Amino acid sequence: MNLWTKLRLKPINALLVSQFWSAFADNAILFAIIEMLRAKAYPESYIGNVQQAFLFAYVVLAPFVGSFADKHPKSVVLLIGNALKALGIVGLLLGLEPALSYAVIGIGAAVYSPAKYGILGEILSRSATDAKQLDSELLKANAKIEGYTIIAILAGTVGGGILAKQSLTVCIVACLLLYVTALLLSLSIPRVAGNPNIHYVKDSILFFKDIARLFRDRTARYCLIGTSSFWMTSSVIRVAVISWIPLHLGIHGVDQISMLIAVTAIGIMAGALTAPKLVPAHKYLNSYVYGVVMVVLILVFPMLGSLYVTVFILLAVGFAGGVYVVPLNSVLQKVGNPKIGAGKTIAVQNLFENILMFAGVRAYTQATAAGTSVETSIYGVGLVLALFVLYLVFQAVMLKRRSAEAVGSRV
Secondary structure, eight states: OOHHHHHOOOHHHHHHHHHHHHHHHHHHHHHHHHHHHHHTTOOTTHHHHHHHHHHHHHHHHHHHHHHHHHHSOHHHHHHHHHHHHHHHHHHHHTTOOHHHHHHHHHHHHHHHHHHHHHHHHHHHTTTOSSHHHHHHHHHHHHHHHHHHHHHHHHHHHHHHHHHHHHOHHHHHHHHHHHHHHHHHHGGGSOOOOOOTTOOHHHHHHHHHHHHHHHHTSHHHHHHHHHHHHHHHHHHHHHHHHHHHHHHHHOOOOHHHHHHHHHHHHHHHHHHHHHHHHHSOGGGGGGGHHHHHHHHHHHHHGGGOOOHHHHHHHHHHHHHHHHHHHHHHHHHHHHHHHHHHOHHHHHHHHHHHHHHHHHHHHHHHHHHHHTTOOHHHHHHHHHHHHHHHHHHHHHHHHHHHHHHHHHHHHHO
16 A cells, blocks of 8 residues: 555545635635735725635626536536646736735636535435435534634634745645645546537526526525525625724734634624524524624624724624524525525526625725725625625515415414
8 A cells, every 4th residue: 555545535524624725825825915015005996906816707707617527527616627737826926916816726616516505415425325315414414614714714714814024935835735735636536528419508597597587586585685685794704804903993914803702703603603593594584683683783883992802793793693694594595495495596596696795895996995984884784784784674574474365374
């Protein structure tokens, strides 16, 4: 038995470790770029341009990346995704515009995303003895991937800030090595041939038809608007808080800023774990209550100037957001699966979320570049979220009424 055979991980473990390091680097490199921008005296609004570049790749490639993952061996698609991310890091090291470099990383992330979920069934079907065991193993594997991803986001956010503060070059090189490591780990995943009969143009047309089918359903539309409004708000708040903290708390170190940003992610994780008790799936229409809580906290946030109160508010915003979004995710999958399939439902959801995230960050960036204060921008995103939540309130009333009428008609 040669050394390579001894070092190879089991395919499922290779995928999980690869996902962890790839997601870690995705978040760490953002704070390296922020430190680079400040060292080169870029305007604060440019941070929004960087985030837009990453999101734009997701929006443009949404109709095609699922087909690409299905047409080719998914282990090869994972390798290509991490290779593109590594190429973006090389661009940074060679002096390429930071936004363009992050756009290349975004392209890699968009390519990588559908393959990491799609490959689970291929890996686990090799050891599962029947369909019941496969379903059970898939559920556990999906939970593990989400868990690894959340931990990687937290660790990458904090680790990236600390590394970038110590040495910008070391941080960037470390991210490059992590992407290469993730790439090499994908070699431990068996290659299963894809479907060569897939045609990108035909499948992209079907993708837009799936969007229409899903959006015509009131419950699915309710969930799509709810989850998308949450992620739009989170993406704008993340960029805005990076600028707000130095102005109001006097904290300028990217390491300390990254730790404060990580507080929101901790809140989201806590809210997600608590959500099933606070808002069970069958009462998903009540999730808007936590959207209202988010709105109130966001509108209060700019008035504060204390570090401890800021930490509490960021934690509370994340917690309310976690409770707000998790039931909607669950119900959307339940409603979408019989209509267009679970995988396609995720693809449609990703498209809507990334469109709103891109639009929100773009609006914030343009407002900041035009001289709008960070405080006003935060108020703005709070009010936009309030409009979305108000829509959900009206939709919840209508859906509850229809449900009551349906029950009454059966009596």
